[in-house]
Amino acid sequence: DTGVSQNPRHKITKRGQNVTFRCDPISEHNRLYWYRQTLGQGPEFLTYFQNEAQLEKSRLLSDRFSAERPKGSFSTLEIQRTEQGDSAMYLCASSPQPSGNTIYFGEGSWLTVV
Amino acid sequence: AQTVTQSQPEMSVQEAETVTLSCTYDTSENNYYLFWYKQPPSRQMILVIRQEAYKQQNATENRFSVNFQKAAKSFSLKISDSQLGDTAMYFCAFTALSSGNTPLVFGKGTRLSVIA
Numbered sequence: 035d036t037g038v039s040q041n042p043r044h045k046i047t048k049r050g051q052n053v054t055f056r057c058d059p060i061s062e063h064n065r066l067y068w069y070r071q072t073l074g075q076g077p078e079f080l081t082y083f084q085n086e087a088q089l090e091k092s093r094l095l096s097d098r099f100s101a102e103r104p105k106g107s108f109s110t111l112e113i114q115r116t117e118q119g120d121s122a123m124y125l126c127a128s129s130p131q132p133s134g135n136t137i138y139f140g141e142g143s144w145l146t147v148v
Numbered sequence: 149a150q151t152v153t154q155s156q157p158e159m160s161v162q163e164a165e166t167v168t169l170s171c172t173y174d175t176s177e178n179n180y181y182l183f184w185y186k187q188p189p190s191r192q193m194i195l196v197i198r199q200e201a202y203k204q205q206n207a208t209e210n211r212f213s214v215n216f217q218k219a220a221k222s223f224s225l226k227i228s229d230s231q232l233g234d235t236a237m238y239f240c241a242f243t244a245l246s247s248g249n250t251p252l253v254f255g256k257g258t259r260l261s262v263i264a
Contacts, residue, residue: 067251076152076239076254077193090251125193136183137252139193 036060038140040126046146047116054112055143059128066109067137068101069125070094077125083109084131116147150175152242154255161230162263168215169225169258171240179245182216182223183252188236196238199223230262 039058047053059066065084069077080099081091085106095101098116103109113120123144129137151174161167173182184196199207199216206214211231215224227234240255 074256076154076241076256077252079251079253082251136195136198138195139185141192 038126038128038138040124040140040143042143043141044144044146046148049118049147050115052112052114053116053145054110055124055126055145056108056110057126057128057140058108059126060130060138061107062130063128063138064106064131065129065137066103067127067129068109068111069127071123071125071142072121080111080124113145116145118147121145121147150177150242150244150250150253152240152253152255154238154240154258156258157256158259158261160261160263161227163230163232165230166226166228167230167260169227169238169240169260171223171225171255173221173223173240173242175221175242175244177244177246181243181245182214183241183243184212184214184223184225185239185241185254186234186236187239187257188233193239197225227260232262232264234260235262236260 067082068080071077081101083103098114101111123142125142127137127139153172180201183198185193186196187193197209197212211228213226237257239257241252243252244250
């Protein structure tokens, strides 16, 4: 078990470009979460999946953001037409069912939009 | 909606001393879990301790313990015998059990510095 893996770890992009982050959860974890964290703040929930179904999306997830988990394993988070305000760390986490279990975080993907 | 409040943005403690980090939360739920997560500088977030709301006994994990006051909606973390490796951001988090677990809601964190 290698834990939750995220890549790339760091991404610098120009405003207006599209970026995609990938998350590989711990194997056999049904749930996968995406959070966003800015400096000095706690993580803010973006969206989560149970297997391949996207069950909830935060209002923070504007229409420029899209997340997928096509086969219920890895997930991608795409940001289109990036803005400077998108600069943040994007955290992925996973957890097994049943409810109440601990969620395990990856190391995060840092995005800087210049 | 649930909210989690950590009123201490920064704290410091001498090595080997004890420190308590505060957390309050607001919810109308009756069944939920509370967590403390640790995020060391440039490293991933890891679970420190968790508490089930239906349990009256406070959770303990080695040098870490909580003071869970359900009526007051308070959930503080006590770190005993502080070590330099405890230096990190500490986040309090909440999840309700309704609808099969709501996603974790985090506080803004407390930056803890352990001083030699």
